[in-house]
Amino acid sequence: MKSTIRKSTFMAMYRLLDRVSPVDFDCGKLCGCACCVPERSEYTDDLGIYLLPGEEKIFTGNEDWITWNYDYAEDYEFPDSWSGKVWFLSCNTPPVCDRKKRPLQCRTYPVAPHILQFDSDRKSDHASASSDTDLTHGNDEKLILILSDLAAPYSCPLIEAGENNSNYQDAGSMLILNEQFLKATFTVWSRLIKDPLIHDLVQMDSEDRDFFIPVYPYNSPDDIF
Ligand code: SF4
Numbered sequence: 088m089k090s091t092i093r094k095s096t097f098m099a100m101y102r103l104l105d106r107v108s109p110v111d112f113d114c115g116k117l118c119g120c121a122c123c124v125p126e127r128s129e130y131t132d133d134l135g136i137y138l139l140p141g142e143e144k145i146f147t148g149n150e151d152w153i154t155w156n157y158d159y160a161e162d163y164e165f166p167d168s169w170s171g172k173v174w175f176l177s178c179n180t181p182p183v184c185d186r187k188k189r190p191l192q193c194r195t196y197p198v199a200p201h202i203l204q205f206d207s208d209r210k211s212d213h214a215s216a217s218s219d220t221d222l223t224h225g226n227d228e229k230l231i232l233i234l235s236d237l238a239a240p241y242s243c244p245l246i247e248a249g250e251n252n253s254n255y256q257d258a259g260s261m262l263i264l265n266e267q268f269l270k271a272t273f274t275v276w277s278r279l280i281k282d283p284l285i286h287d288l289v290q291m292d293s294e295d296r297d298f299f300i301p302v303y304p305y306n307s308p309d310d311i312f
């Protein structure tokens with residue numbers, strides 16, 4: 088698949104995310120690094136990480152901590168605009184890996200991008216509201232970060248904490264998710280969705296969601312919906 092994002096841009100994103108962490112402590116101690124080393128289950132043979140289109144440019148293919156596989160986009164539920172190989176990495180020595188080369192999906196978990204769609208009236212409301220979190224992308228959509236709802240055979244304590252918070256407006260602060268992490272992750276996803284293939288993936292996932300817990304930016308729900 089043809090990515091519009093250069094290797095140097097992916098590397099800049101990796102560097103930015105190298106400097107931040109989801110929380111101000113080692114959350115792996117809460118769960119035994121469950122997102123790297125899930126409890127053994129019938130699903131674990133299939134566990135791994137999909138790279139985003141073009142992200143493979145970061146790797147040499149000789150990393151000994153990775154086993155490379157791929158699926159064909161046409162065979163799985165990827166956007167219609169995708170075709171051909173989608174790279175899928177399995178970690179050979181989790182949770183130990185080359186921290187500088189952790190894929191984006193590892194770096195931005197436990198949050199995920201979500202695209203809100205607006206009708207044209209709402210769009211004009213947002214166009215007239217100026218702030219340093221002007222999140223409008225394209226004509227009628229807005230990117231936010233939500234708690235990841237990735238189906239996984241493990242529980243993330245950070246996500247559980249957010250889900251147990253009835254007032255999702257405060258989910259970000261209640262989770263004590265690090266603000267620099269959220270800002271950097273938002274910056275990265277804002278750039279990533281400028282790539283048409285990645286945009287289509289985020290849009291497809293967003294349209295499939297009936298429910299989500301927003302965590303960034305710290306707008307009130309009225310501002311978001
Ligand atoms: S992100 Fe969640 S599942 Fe992963 S190490 Fe931190 S608390 Fe555990």
Ligand code: SF4
Pocket residue numbers: 122123136178180181182183184185189190193
């Ligand atoms: S690449 Fe590293 S951080 Fe990501 S799942 Fe594998 S061991 Fe965990």
